[in-house]
Amino acid sequence: MRLRPRGVFHLAAASLVVAATLLVSGCTAAPPAASSGPHQTSGSLPTAVEKQLNDTVTNAMKLSGASGAIVGVWAPWSGSWTAALGSTAKHGGDPMTTDMHFRIGDITRTMTCTVLLELADEGTVKLDDRASEYLPDLPGIDGITLRQLCQNTSGIGDYTATLKPQFVNNPTRQWPQLELVSDGLAEPRTGKPGEVFADSSAGYVLLGMALQRATGQSWPSLYKKYVFGRLGMTETSYPESNPMSFPTPHPDGYATALGDDGAPQCGTITDVTDLSASMAWTEGGVISTLGDLKQYAQALAKGTLVSAASSKAQWKTTPIGGNAATWRRYGLGVETFGPLGGHGGSIPGFITSILSDPKTGLTVVVMLNNSTSGAQFAQTLGRQLASIASKARGKKAAPLIALPWSDQQAADNLKAVTVCPPPPPTATPAPAP
Numbered sequence: 001m002r003l004r005p006r007g008v009f010h011l012a013a014a015s016l017v018v019a020a021t022l023l024v025s026g027c028t029a030a031p032p033a034a035s036s037g038p039h040q041t042s043g044s045l046p047t048a049v050e051k052q053l054n055d056t057v058t059n060a061m062k063l064s065g066a067s068g069a070i071v072g073v074w075a076p077w078s079g080s081w082t083a084a085l086g087s088t089a090k091h092g093g094d095p096m097t098t099d100m101h102f103r104i105g106d107i108t109r110t111m112t113c114t115v116l117l118e119l120a121d122e123g124t125v126k127l128d129d130r131a132s133e134y135l136p137d138l139p140g141i142d143g144i145t146l147r148q149l150c151q152n153t154s155g156i157g158d159y160t161a162t163l164k165p166q167f168v169n170n171p172t173r174q175w176p177q178l179e180l181v182s183d184g185l186a187e188p189r190t191g192k193p194g195e196v197f198a199d200s201s202a203g204y205v206l207l208g209m210a211l212q213r214a215t216g217q218s219w220p221s222l223y224k225k226y227v228f229g230r231l232g233m234t235e236t237s238y239p240e241s242n243p244m245s246f247p248t249p250h251p252d253g254y255a256t257a258l259g260d261d262g263a264p265q266c267g268t269i270t271d272v273t274d275l276s277a278s279m280a281w282t283e284g285g286v287i288s289t290l291g292d293l294k295q296y297a298q299a300l301a302k303g304t305l306v307s308a309a310s311s312k313a314q315w316k317t318t319p320i321g322g323n324a325a326t327w328r329r330y331g332l333g334v335e336t337f338g339p340l341g342g343h344g345g346s347i348p349g350f351i352t353s354i355l356s357d358p359k360t361g362l363t364v365v366v367m368l369n370n371s372t373s374g375a376q377f378a379q380t381l382g383r384q385l386a387s388i389a390s391k392a393r394g395k396k397a398a399p400l401i402a403l404p405w406s407d408q409q410a411a412d413n414l415k416a417v418t419v420c421p422p423p424p425p426t427a428t429p430a431p432a433p
Contacts, residue, residue: 040080041077041079044081045073045075045079045080045392046079053073054083054085056384057085057381063377064418065256067087067090067254068251069084069085070084071085071290072098072291072363073363073386074294074362074363074364075361075389076362077360077399078389078395078398084098084100090269096251099289100289101247101289102287102350102352103253103275103277104288104350104352105344105345106201106283106343107354108345109282110296110342112208114227114300114305116146116211117306117307117313118226119211119214121306121307125146126146127146127147127313128146130145131145132144134210134211138181138209143192144206146207147332149203152197153195153196153197154200155189155196155198157188157189158187158199158202159201167348168257168272168348169257171275174278181209197319197321201283201284205283219240224238226305227305231299231305235247236286236289236292236296243285246273247287251369253271253273253349255270256270257269266420273349275347275348275349293352294365296354297342297365298356298361300334300342302358314334315334316331337355338403338405339402340357340383341355341357342354342382344379346375346378347371351367351368351377352368353365353378354366359399360401366378373419376417377414383405384414387403387407388407
């Protein structure tokens with residue numbers, strides 16, 4: 001059994017009382033809806049471009065083991081392409097449709113940080129407030145600011161590697177937030193607060209706890225007031241009070257079973273459609289649709305939900321480090337890939353990606369219903385689709401979008417990040433002479 005910092009779990013009873021109070025608290029009126037997105041040329045993308053996009057997604061489905069995909073590509077100067085490919089289940093199932101709901105995983109992080117920025121605009125909190133101001137009884141968080149939690153520079157360890165086998169192999173277990181945070185705090189620190197980038201799911205759960213305490217509101221209320229309601233995202237939900245709920249219609253979700261050491265057991269497949277979103281909470285628990293994520297991706301890129309100062313702070317990025325390309329950086333809950341901004345997402349059963357260019361409006365949304373290859377696979381697929389669409393011709397002159405990768409480079413990267421590649425096709429024996 002893993003040892004956790006002393007003094008953490010004595011907060012559990014008090015937290016449950018607070019949570020119950022928050023769930024029944026009233027909500028204030030939502031701010032007026034924020035406009036988002038550039039003027040979109042009506043009609044489809046050129047036929048040749050759509051075929052290339054379709055072939056690319058079909059190939060990605062084979063590599064990832066997904067039975068279904070939902071994809072949207074919007075090139076405002078040329079047209080748009082939305083598609084639902086495959087079926088909702090690996091055996092049988094129904095044809096996919098573009099109105100289906102899916103779990104967005106880590107894209108939830110961007111929404112949590114958007115709420116933080118709007119609360120800072122209102123003066124409810126400040127970005128450089130320390131988390132300990134709102135959670136004074138939680139040990140091990142001294143010196144960590146809300147900004148650092150959003151930017152993955154808090155130094156808190158990540159519980160994902162340790163707990164992922166349990167998430168995949170026992171998806172319906174309920175996870176208290178204190179347990180998730182405590183597992184992250186029990187991991188070795190990746191650096192001093194503000195020192196270096198290191199991905200931490202625990203950091204976003206801690207941020208969720210701090211903002212809930214600062215506002216006295218539940219997260220369903222916060223997301224609805226500051227994100228969903230303002231953008232008209234009527235099909236997006238956050239199932240905190242019933243973490244097993246999954247609005248219909250939706251596809252099934254799949255993942256490769258994991259060993260106790262976290263190694264994928266290639267050749268196995270686990271149906272994780274029934275899943276408790278408590279394993280992700282404010283780090284990855286939101287459920288959405290293609291149309292709603294397009295609205296959010298474009299609003300995020302343009303900064304229409306926050307003040308100019310907050311948008312500037314959100315897109316002030318830090319290097320990811322390691323072997324990551326220099327054009328990959330991280331802001332306050334956002335990833336940048338050259339001129340494109342957004343985030344990738346992974347939760348057992350689903351991988352997702354949103355990308356949008358604030359200057360041209362080029363936008364891509366991707367969902368695959370097999371999480372084996374992780375968020376990086378969805379991100380790479382999104383980049384490949386963006387590269388293809390950036391060259392689409394239209395009634396207006398195509399803008400110059402300086403993407404630091406080519407379609408072929410992204411295709412090669414997609415193969416490289418595939419976790420359990422499908423076996424090569426069996427050669428058909430030549431007929432006897």
